[in-house]
Amino acid sequence: xxxxxxxxxxxxxxxxxxxLKVRLKRNLEIIQNVLENPTTVIGLIIVILMLLMALLxxxxxxxxxxxxxxxPRDWKAxxxxxxxxxxxxxxxxxxxxVFYGVVWGARTSLKLSLxxxxxxxxxxxxxxxxxxxxxxxxxxxxxRVVDVFLSIPELxxxxxxxxxxxxxxxxIILALVVVFWVKYARIMRAQxxxxxxxxxxxxxxxxxxxxMQIYLKDILPNSFSPVMVQATLDMGNIVLVGATLSFIGxxxxxxxxxxxxxxxxxxxxxxxxxxASTFPGLMVFLWALAFNLVGDxxxxxxxxxxxxxx
Amino acid sequence: MQIRDYIIRRLLVLPVLIIGTSIIVFALxxxxxxxxxxxxxxxxxxxxxxxxxxxxxxxxPVPVQYFYWIKGVTQGDLGWxxxxxxxxxxxxxxxxxxxxxxxxxxxIVAVSLGIALGTFAGARRNKLADHIIRVVxxxxxxxxxxxxxxxxxxxxxxxxxxxxxxxxxxxxxEAIPHPTGFYTIDALLAGNFAAFRDAVWHLIxxxxxxxxxxxxxxxxxxxxxxIEELQEDYVDAAKxxxxxxxxxxxxxxxxxxxxxxxxxIGLTFGFLLQGTVVAEIIFRWPGLxxxxxxxxxxxxxxxxxxxxMFTSILFLIVNLVVDIIYAxxxxxxxxxx
Numbered sequence: 001x002x003x004x005x006x007x008x009x010x011x012x013x014x015x016x017x018x019x020l021k022v023r024l025k026r027n028l029e030i031i032q033n034v035l036e037n038p039t040t041v042i043g044l045i046i047v048i049l050m051l052l053m054a055l056l057x058x059x060x061x062x063x064x065x066x067x068x069x070x071x072p073r074d075w076k077a078x079x080x081x082x083x084x085x086x087x088x089x090x091x092x093x094x095x096x097x098v099f100y101g102v103v104w105g106a107r108t109s110l111k112l113s114l115x116x117x118x119x120x121x122x123x124x125x126x127x128x129x130x131x132x133x134x135x136x137x138x139x140x141x142x143x144r145v146v147d148v149f150l151s152i153p154e155l156x157x158x159x160x161x162x163x164x165x166x167x168x169x170x171x172i173i174l175a176l177v178v179v180f181w182v183k184y185a186r187i188m189r190a191q192x193x194x195x196x197x198x199x200x201x202x203x204x205x206x207x208x209x210x211x212m213q214i215y216l217k218d219i220l221p222n223s224f225s226p227v228m229v230q231a232t233l234d235m236g237n238i239v240l241v242g243a244t245l246s247f248i249g250x251x252x253x254x255x256x257x258x259x260x261x262x263x264x265x266x267x268x269x270x271x272x273x274x275x276a277s278t279f280p281g282l283m284v285f286l287w288a289l290a291f292n293l294v295g296d297x298x299x300x301x302x303x304x305x306x307x308x309x310x
Numbered sequence: 311m312q313i314r315d316y317i318i319r320r321l322l323v324l325p326v327l328i329i330g331t332s333i334i335v336f337a338l339x340x341x342x343x344x345x346x347x348x349x350x351x352x353x354x355x356x357x358x359x360x361x362x363x364x365x366x367x368x369x370x371p372v373p374v375q376y377f378y379w380i381k382g383v384t385q386g387d388l389g390w391x392x393x394x395x396x397x398x399x400x401x402x403x404x405x406x407x408x409x410x411x412x413x414x415x416x417x418i419v420a421v422s423l424g425i426a427l428g429t430f431a432g433a434r435r436n437k438l439a440d441h442i443i444r445v446v447x448x449x450x451x452x453x454x455x456x457x458x459x460x461x462x463x464x465x466x467x468x469x470x471x472x473x474x475x476x477x478x479x480x481x482x483x484e485a486i487p488h489p490t491g492f493y494t495i496d497a498l499l500a501g502n503f504a505a506f507r508d509a510v511w512h513l514i515x516x517x518x519x520x521x522x523x524x525x526x527x528x529x530x531x532x533x534x535x536x537i538e539e540l541q542e543d544y545v546d547a548a549k550x551x552x553x554x555x556x557x558x559x560x561x562x563x564x565x566x567x568x569x570x571x572x573x574x575i576g577l578t579f580g581f582l583l584q585g586t587v588v589a590e591i592i593f594r595w596p597g598l599x600x601x602x603x604x605x606x607x608x609x610x611x612x613x614x615x616x617x618x619m620f621t622s623i624l625f626l627i628v629n630l631v632v633d634i635i636y637a638x639x640x641x642x643x644x645x646x647x
Contacts (some may be wrong), residue, residue, distance in 0.1 A: 039448070147323075148330030152622045155584040156602075160618045163606035164338050240454055244588060247456045249607050262456060266592075274464045281457025288452035 026084025033301040035053060043293025046286055054106040061100050064256075069108060071096040071256050079160065082275050089274040093267045096254075099277050104256035105280055109239045111288060112169075116176045116238045117231050123177070124184020131185065133215060143189070149182045155241055157255030162250040169251050172242055179236065183230055191223035225302040232298055243284045258284045313637055320630055321524060331622045336376050339611045379615075389612025393604045398616050401601070405489025409597035412589065413582045415517035420582070421575060427525070428532025429564055435537055440623035442527060449528015455585050459519040459592040463530070466515055473515040476594050479508045516593040520585045524578035531574040536567040569639045578631025580625050 034040055053060065057068075064072040079096035080087045089098035133144040149157075163177035195201060195218065204214050239258075244258030245251070253260065258280040265276025354362070363369045367378040382389070388398035431443035468474045478493055494513070496504035539545065540563050546556045586599035586609035594600075598617060605613035 107614055112594070144326065144330065148327055148334060151327050151578045151626050152334070152618060153584045153625055155587070156618055156621050159587065159602070159606055160335070160338060160614050163609065163614055164341055164611075167607070168608075178331055236452060240452065242458055243454060248587065248591065248603050254494060262460065266460065269460065269464060269468060274468070277457070277460045278464070281460060283455045285449070285452060285457060288454070289449055292452045293448070 013067045024108070028300055029058025029284065032083065034297050038296045039293050040297025043090055043290045044295065046225070046290035047294055050106055051110065053103055054110040057103050057107045060103050061097075062087065062130060064100070065069050069104060071101055071254055071261075079273060081273075085211065089279050090273070092261070092264045092276040093273070094264060096261070096264060096276075098261065098265075101256045101258070101261040103241045103285060105258040105261065106287075108169075108257045109242070109284075112173060112176075112242050113235045113238045115173055116180060116242075117234055120181040120234070121184055121227060121231055124181040125188045125223075127181070128185035128190075129192055129215065129219075131169050132189040132196070133219075139189070142185070146185050148251055149179075154179055155244060158241055158245060159250070162245055166170055167250045167252065169246075169255060172245050172250055176238055176242060177246070179241075180234060183234075184267050187196065187226050187230055188223060191226060192219055195219050195222050225298075229295055229302060233295035236288040239284060239291075240288045264280050313634075316637060317634055320633065324626060326632065327626055328623055331626075332380065332619060333376070335615050335618050335622075336379060339615055340372050340375070347513060371401060383619075388616045391601075391605070391613045392610040393601065393608055398612050402598075403460040404491055405596065405598045405601050408493075408595060409570055409586050409590070411494065412516055412520065412595055412597060413586055415513045416521035416524070416585075416589075417579070417581050419517050419521035420422065420426040420528055420578060423521070424525045424528025425532050425568070425571065426574075428529040429559075429567075431529065431534060432533040432536030432540070432567070433470065433559055440533075443533070447526040447530040448532070450523050450530075453523060454591065455519065455523060455528070455588045458522055459516070459589055462515055462519050463592060474512055475515070477509075477512055477596055478505075479512075482508050486611045516589045516595055519593070520582060523585065524581050527578050527581070528571060528574055532567060534572045535570045536563060539567045542566075569636070573632055573636050576628055577634075579628045579632075583621050583625065 057063075064070055073095045074087075074091065074097060075095040077084065077087060077091050079092045079093055082088065082090040082098075084090060087097050087099065089102060091097055125141060131139040133279075158172075158175045158179045161178055162171050165174060167169035198218075201214055201218050204218055209217070243257070243259030243262075246257050247263045249263065251257055251260050253264075261280040262277045262284075265278075265280070266271070268274075268276055358367070367375055370378070386399055388402070390396075391398045391401060394401040427447070428444050431440040431447075435441050441448075463475070467475055482502070482505040483493060483496075485503055486496060486502050489495050489499060490496055493509040494506060495637075497503075497509050543562075545558055545563055548562055553561075571588070586597060587603055588599070589595065590597045590600035591603050598620075601613060602617045604610070605617070
């Protein structure tokens with residue numbers, strides 16, 4: 001009997017091994033498929049360039065000490081046009097170097113989007129999982145809460161929260177977390193409910209796996225791709241909404257952030273100084289576009305059935 | 311489920327959502343602290359401060375304050391706007407008309423342009439025009455409105471001088487009555503053509519800026535659903551019957567492709583509504599959005615609460631209407647889920 005058990009466990013190990021190989025092979029295939037779409041590749045290239053710019057910011061431009069996230073002010077060179085020596089992209093009315101803002105803005109945006117995406121995924125996945133697994137009244141209540149959160153338009157909700165908390169970059173992060181977790185809760189709940197009905201989950205249950213084991217081993221890994229797609233799209237959306245809040249004036253003035261810089265550049269527009277708003281705004285656009293392209297490409301490959309909504 | 315039952319059920323959920331939203335909005339503003347500040351001045355002594363607190367029920371527990379707020383709202387008391395230096399109720403209608411005029415104009419731009427571009431691209435799949443329109447519509451979802459609006463401003467206001475900013479030429483509009491608050495309609499009612507031209511002229515740039523994102527979304531949906539329709543058997547049948555390609559496209563495929571597009575049009579309404587905040591700041595449009603933006607920067611709670619509540623309710627109702635239209639257009643839609 002014990003011999004029997006031993007051989008069967010060896011057999012299962014062998015199965016796991018090949019299952020791993022299958023999974024690896026599938027992942028490789030997915031990557032290949034993603035790279036087949038030219039627009040996805042374009043998006044990916046822009047994403048990589050943006051990330052490089054964010055990571056190498058201290059090398060590309062000399063950090064402004066003591067706080068490199070603050071714009072350096074060169075009052076003597078205020079209102080310089082692009083291609084002025086020392087100010088490749090010109091300066092704002094208040095002597096802020098646009099190139100510095102563009103480069104360090106990438107770092108600010110990366111910080112913003114990474115923090116918000118991580119927090120919203122954790123919160124959303126947890127709440128969605130609870131709703132899906134527990135079901136019943138708990139599910140009903142949680143989903144009504146989600147509905148209420150979804151009934152306030154995104155930007156206006158974030159705007160109100162950031163306004164109440166007071167203007168600062170940290171509060172923008174908080175506001176975005178409160179607004180953006182909802183989608184993950186919905187996605188996760190749907191996934192849990194869908195996967196719960198699969199045969200392999202029944203099989204695991206019959207074999208005596210606990211609810212927690214089933215969740216960790218079967219449900220969570222299989223819900224990965226839709227969450228991943230949404231997270232990629234949100235890397236772009238968060239910067240888009242965050243920059244809009246900054247533009248309206250909810251960040252600290254003077255930080256190296258694209259929305260703040262566009263807002264600062266507005267003052268020179270009527271006098272024909274177009275550059276201070278144009279370049280940082282272009283960065284927001286490229287950032288959001290790149291992550292949207294990659295997210296769409298991922299979705300096409302990972303989850304071909306869902307339509308592109310919104 | 312029958313359509314009637316579906317509508318009734320959705321109508322029953324609506325108040326629940328509205329109450330939920332009001333709780334969130336109220337809780338949110340109380341996180342920011344008591345709004346007593348705007349009612350006080352430096353000359354008041356503690357007794358007077360206490361009196362003010364009692365007068366506005368701010369000495370009561372927060373849940374009780376919520377009910378006083380709701381009671382006030384139902385009686386038309388939306389509080390005092392520090393930004394406008396007037397009761398919110400008095401300022402609201404005029405600003406609302408300004409914002410709706412802008413949003414509707416942007417909606418007209420988005421729907422007409424979106425459907426036209428989407429049809430054009432879908433009927434010429436994988437040709438040059440299709441590729442160009444696809445790039446435009448893909449970029450639409452990623453376009454920061456504040457940037458696009460500023461680009462338009464730089465090109466058409468600063469460089470070319472074609473379009474003005476603001477809402478109107480005050481000289482023209484002081485003279486005519488404002489029964490609706492919509493300047494284009496007011497001008498027409500007054501029979502003043504110069505004023506009408508002026509109002510339209512002021513509308514074009516902000517409407518295009520605001521409508522661009524929605525145009526892109528609609529065009530994208532229209533294109534993909536038209537392509538799907540054109541692959542259906544009935545299209546071949548219609549062609550085999552001898553109908554001209556143009557007729558098949560217009561009378562059959564486009565009509566069916568419009569069904570999913572309608573839902574997307576509803577979704578873009580929220581997009582337009584929140585976009586007005588940014589568009590109004592940049593084009594100096596005196597509407598709700600610009601009011602909200604200054605309220606946000608100065609912590610004007612009554613205005614923020616009213617604005618968020620109002621837009622959410624509007625958003626909920628529009629979504630409901632869209633879902634009902636959609637269910638009526640396409641009987642295959644499974645209701646209830």
